[in-house]
Amino acid sequence: MNAEKITLIRDSLAILEKKRSGIKKIDKLVNKKIDRKFHLDLNELTSSELDFEMSRRAASLRENADPRIWINMKSGGNKVLKLLLLPIFFIRLVFLKPVSIIRDFIFYNNAVLIRLKKTDQRLAELETKASSSIDTDSTDHFVPERSE
Numbered sequence: 001m002n003a004e005k006i007t008l009i010r011d012s013l014a015i016l017e018k019k020r021s022g023i024k025k026i027d028k029l030v031n032k033k034i035d036r037k038f039h040l041d042l043n044e045l046t047s048s049e050l051d052f053e054m055s056r057r058a059a060s061l062r063e064n065a066d067p068r069i070w071i072n073m074k075s076g077g078n079k080v081l082k083l084l085l086l087p088i089f090f091i092r093l094v095f096l097k098p099v100s101i102i103r104d105f106i107f108y109n110n111a112v113l114i115r116l117k118k119t120d121q122r123l124a125e126l127e128t129k130a131s132s133s134i135d136t137d138s139t140d141h142f143v144p145e146r147s148e
Helices: 002-022 026-030 047-064 079-140
Strands: none
Touching: 047 079
16 A cells, blocks of 8 residues: 555656646746736845846836837828727826836846845955955064064
């Protein structure tokens, strides 16, 4: 009976591992689109992860700076459809887009502040190491006074 349970557990783990390797994005795991971003604790990120998140948010801010990319209102195509989409365009422009821009801006500013804080801490550590190494170097080369 024990051997049967062990094989059942191993089979279940193998099936779960196979499913896990097949799922690349969390949207697929949840089976629907996620409407909000997850909260990241910036203090827990390494410096490379923090740099990556900062570059992502900066790219998002650059992308969202131009509202014209949401809908192409140039002549040509179906003008009736464009007129029907115009209120949606303005609703997005006035209500949804600023929220996304503000979120990214706040995240980016917080990330910059944490990056500066980590840099200051690292600089303080290096200064203490440098000052302690200078102190030890000066005591190592003690030359006694000459007696005449």
